[in-house]
Amino acid sequence: MTSETAGTLAPENGIGQYGPRESMEYDVVIVGGGPAGLAAAIRLKQRAAEQGVELGVCVLEKGSEIGAHIVSGAVMDPRALDELLPDWKALGAPLDVPVTEDRFLFLSERGARAVPDWALPDNFRNHGNYVISLANLTRWLGQQAEALGVEIFAGFAAAEVLYRDDGSVKGVATGNVGVGRDGRPTDAFQPGMELHAKYTLFCEGARGHLARQLCERFGLRDGVDPQVYGLGIKELWEIDPAKHQPGLVIHTAGWPLDTDTYGGSFLYHLDDNQVMVGFVVGLGYSNPYLSPFEEFQRYKTHPAIRTFLEGGKRVSYGARAIAAGGLMSLPKLVFPGGALVGDDAGFLNASRIKGSHAALKTGMLAADAAFDALQAGRQADELTAYPESFRRSWLHEELHKARNFKQWMGKGLYLGTLMVGLEQKLLGGKVPWTLHHRHADHETLRPAAQCTPIAYPKPDGKLSFDRLSSVFISNTNHAEDQPAHLTLKDASVPVAVNLRTYAGPEARFCPAGVYEFVKNDADEDRLQINAQNCVHCKTCDIKDPTQNIVWVTPEGGGGPNYPNM
Template sequence: MAVETGFQTQVRESMEYDVVVVGGGPAGLSAAIRLKQRAASLNSEVSVCVLEKGSEVGAHILSGAVMDPRGLAELIPDWKEKGAPINVEVTEDRFLFLSEDNARAVPNWALPDNFKNHGNYVISLANLTRWLGEQAEALGVEIFPGFPAAEVLYNDDGSVKGVATGNMGIGKDGKPTENFQLGMELHAKYTLFCEGARGHLGRHLQDKFKLRESSDPQVYGIGIKELWEIDPAKHKSGLVIHTAGWPLDTQTYGGSFLYHIDNNQVMVGFVVGLGYSNPYLSPFEEFQRYKTHPAIRTFFEGGKRLSYGARAITAGGLLSLPKLAFPGGALVGDDAGFLNASRIKGTHAAIKTGMLAADAAFDAVQAGRQNDVLTAYPASFKASWLHTELYKARNFKQWMSKGLYLGTLMVGIEQKLFGGNVPWTLHHKHWDHEMLKPAAQSEPINYPKPDGKLTFDRLSSVFISNTNHEENQPAHLTLSDSGVPVDVNLRTYAGPESRYCPAGVYEFARNDDGSDRLVINAQNCLHCKTCDIKDPTQNIVWVTPEGGGGPNYPNM
């Protein structure tokens, strides 16, 4: 395809594959592995490539994470023998309801099964993803890290033809620099989109093919996480602690996780539902405040913070899933929204849907088809154990959105008494960005200053996320209307982008004449997608930065 580069019209080079996978996370790599496994079982060939926008496989992967191994066991039954970095089995579950000064534990016998983790593992999802990348390459999958898919390509009949990677070496002024490099086109019989929550291309595809016409609005949470090394005397390998309640008010959905992994390390994080209404709320500050609770701070006193990160997660569940397949491609993993919020788990779902989509694509390629709708993929999902699991949890987020007390009561009734098999179904009615109240109707929240030992500021946190972007490039956080941040967001909502961003990307500053302006520090961006989700006017548009930019998470 010919493209205008600023110098002259140039033609992008192209490469042909049977299947192109966009995103080198658990869903995408599982799909690629499954495709190669199916080909090997029939002594046939299928060409597969994976595009990953991070500098390496796993660089942008962040999760809690307690993993249900069921999906991996189906994909790679001998994962233990092959050295998967899955070593810490859950030894104890604790669930605490926090008030400002107290913690009340729920007896284990009273916990629904979705909060029990017997047989699950505490893992670094980033490290598991790196291992999956090694398994995929050993099978012949071509993986291209540092090459983000920036554009969907279409055939004349409107079906997906593949994707194009972004151009490199474009300056802030939008003109090519001496380092300019034209993007590549990757054409495929089928393209699987596995970008994670709020995928850039996934959003475009949902609009183009009207994939959301029969589903509820998708809802999200922002998950903020730190990795700590703590006093060995306070460490208990395999201990899993979840909390609800303080520091959030009872009407705001959210909670924490605290997972003891190996090497005296603890993964701690906080999730806030992005349907919150108070524009003064800061998920980052709520997380820092949570660590000061008497029942929590004791774990960290005398310890050392090693890393930091943040990522949006899908929370709408089964009823918020879009149509999964369209001509020439499919949405897989959290690009569609398969996370089970009631279990706080999505890796097993990402792996399973990667396998199901791969099976459908492989069978179509073997049959000589291309660019049609992979109807076998949604059909096999509906017949799978994953659909059964998500169906039982279909009302979880809807109930919890009604407040901590009512939500806890009804989730307990549904899950503990009925095992999720209830005759009623609740629906989401609003998008997260529609939920903010004007600042004049909201109570300001005064957060304490960080102490630099237990609590921290955003910039020092971003520093240890190893985030980096080429500075001489167009900002990948764009505004549809440059006047809206001040004229609407600041005046009506007190500038919520300066609070919901966990990386200090957005700040309001004064011009010499006393007027306000929004400053976008795009180099700080963690690629969490919160701004793309929560901006009340949907004026912020996240586009693909140069390949390799963003965080480089170690062991997250």
């Protein structure tokens, strides 16, 4: 690794908005310190050690620390971890709670009907898996990476993709620090840093800010199904020890959602009398009055769920969009100088509600391709070995079997359940037909005049809560004097289109109270953006019907700080 003053570099790469930027050189730069990015970093260093070569590897993480922005169910399939770090148990990986029981319930407003164990398809069987905190596993993976010599820069957000003169990706630049809300440098100003690499791996998670730009620049989504998403909302609770069953895994479908809206819930029992309870709503819903946050609050009041939570204490809250399109929505994975990895590409298996094993596996596959290319003396070309090895992997086989899951479930609860059961239980996923996604999530909202408003009950402060108290326990914080990271292409659209046509859906689809319509002094409506509340879930960037809201990276270190999530 070398450091140099970037003032002598090409203007588009070396000169930022506020003047010259210093640069650092690596063999591989990895954007995102989640499971995918850390798996890639670990694999690269493992391969280098095996070959006895030096390899400079850097991981950029926008959260204040590794794991700070990680929120997931999670029940983890350890298959990929077995491959990455076979001695993970001896190394102290935080996989301590094996799954002991699976339950799947179909909920009506007051009742619950359990699916018999013999009827559960394999995708809902979790024998051999573990109930985990993915945030804690990510912190542990960070420790393993650092022990191997990976340089991890937490609190530094990759804000810009850098390109060589031939158009290949050269690396990334971190965001400036100390820019005021007015866009001018303050006394605390520090320019961003450029990180140059022979290959750059993008592992930002679902709806990555830089991945969106790369997809547009290189046409990575040309000819594939649109990506579709779910919004996952989660709380961590401490419950009565008498109600705690370590390893119990409960999933539900049905109430409170109507049968035409895709979604479901999870309730996982960890150790230490903790349970993780969450709700996923497919962002392809059509009624603009629907609020995923409020549906989650209603769900917790169901008799089959409240029995676990009553008398307990809510500890933490978080939310994150997940890429649920599956195999048919995967973009082209590589481009000159880099690759998309993990949920930045959309490798989550929605039928299993699992993505961490896919993130680890694709991180390893991308790392192998990059290492082999470097050893062959190549740089900045397309890592074609990565998608080729994916197509030969067990992960591709798994995703291929589940390729129709989200498409069927998007056709309604009853038909979807019937067809998924047929495909997964009776035919083992080996079917000759393939369904396709036809619409992106932002295209599916109907005008409010065609829909029925939904009356949600007020929170009781015991089982159900409001947004602001929820954001408070996510430990979310952003420096107040910085440019807003939730930007509008056209400031008139929220009122002129979203409010008038769709009844202002951004005030409901955001799970953090970022967007609200208020009156100005002239008694006219305006959209107020409370960017301080943002938990970086990316829902607004996905669901805004006019695609007028664009999420850009805030200062590094901002956002939630999730403990044990």
